[in-house]
Amino acid sequence: MAERSPGTRRALWLVLSLVFAFLYIPIAVLVALSFNAGGLPTAWSGFSLKWYASLAGNAAILQAALNTLIVALVSTVIATLLGTLLAIGVEMRRQYGKGLEALIFAPMIIPDIVLAIALLSFFSMLNLTMGLHTIILAHVVFNLAFVCSVVRARLKSFDWSIVEASADLGASALTTFRRVTLPVILPAVIAGALLAFTLSVDEFIIAFFTAGAGRASTTLPMQIYAMIRFGITPEINALATIVMAVSITALTLSQRLNRGVIGQ
Amino acid sequence: MAPALAWLTALMVVPCALVLALAFFRRGIYGGIEYTFTLENFGLVFDPLYAGIFLNSARIAGTATLIAVIIGYAAAYAISAAPRRLQPVFLFFAVLPFWSxxxxxxxxxxxxxxREGLITQLLRWFGYTGEPPSMLYTEGAVIAGLVYNYLPFVILACYAPLSRLNPELAEASRDLGASALTTFRRVILPLTVPGIAAGAVFVFVLSIGNFVTPALLGGGRFQMIGNLVYDQFLTANDWPFGAALAMALIAIMLLVLMTQALLADRAAGRAAEAKGGANG
Structure with a gap:
């Protein structure tokens, strides 16, 4: 758009700079402070990794990190399996019922707090002891919806006649899936799994409501929330930096794998 | 397909139906649930005290939406005006914070x-010596937090129609003598309204049901619906009333989403009409 006047162009660059400053300064300050020996925003007292070291010695945080990993891994595996099958089922039969669409779409838009209290009521009505397993049950709900939508996007352009051809040539349903369908959708499946993993690692409200009492099932976001409520400590800055690095890496990877899908 | 649908039914549909049912029961004397039918909980939602919180939430969410849309649209416009090869890079970095x-x-x-945060430090550095300004635990802090958290989505939603805009349209408008402002108001803005609407609905819906931001940045002083629901379930132990509040929240959300769908349909109809007229 070369026909814009220099003044307009300068104004547009100014807008961009301001918006990026707004988006990145809060995060940058947090990351910088996590390496500040003094730990306080008052003064820079030298580069140090001591807050990261103190994290490594904090048993509560390590336990929470382990819990988060368990919840995220198990719920991702289940959600990826169920979500992929759901996507194939819906796209292959091309049954786009309004009710079905709403059911698959709902977990992505329902407010967290509503799903959280719904599951809390449900589990306590069943007299289920809550813990990591109930968090996993809950996380699969939204994770499978996200995996399903990512895989479905990929399947939109899938030529189902090659599945028929494979069957005509004598391949079993399983062989067809393994040799024909899966190779096509695999990038989307992995992208969906990475997305699910990150969503689960970051999810706070639903985990908070379905974790039950006691420290045994505290996840990292619950731990972070509790720490924030107690006030600012340099450890949170270090922990926040690590968690951010993990989610941004996983999602960048997911995005790269999925580029083909988005491009279509 | 079946296992996934069974999972969603058992762990989303049934629990949500349960909450809906819960809203029609009475609270027991010891905080339990008494299984007698009542509409009291919904009546209580309209009690001035709680209706006030609803209005307050709507105002906070509305303000955050307005600010996010203005900043987000400006950012999306600037990105769409940048050199083509830079646009995906800018877009990527605009969305990146959203992933943390x-x-x-x-x-x-x-x-x-x-009080001892970066902004206070900056003020001191510039020679300010008075009391540190109290910025945290204010409505402004809650709004800033909401805008910050949801801005990337608005940028993404507004960028989509802006990048598809045919530059010849703006050129034609200017050739016909329209000022830059008129061109923006009469040509560019109407064509990009769907993106604005999608972004606005997203920010509003997520803000009005938000629990974390008011709790942390409002310091519990600015109750929003989400916090009220939280309290009923985890501190006040009035589950039926909490359930009624949650249902009211869902109702507001559905209303907003339906309005948007209706307006989008109408806009699409108008666009089709305009196209038909231009071709005919």
């Missing part, structure tokens, strides 16, 4: 806004 943990992004604002 929500709690952490909110916490970053506590670090900035607290």
């Amino acid at each position: 943990n929500y709690l952490i992004r909110t916490y970053a604002w506590i670090v900035l806004l607290n």
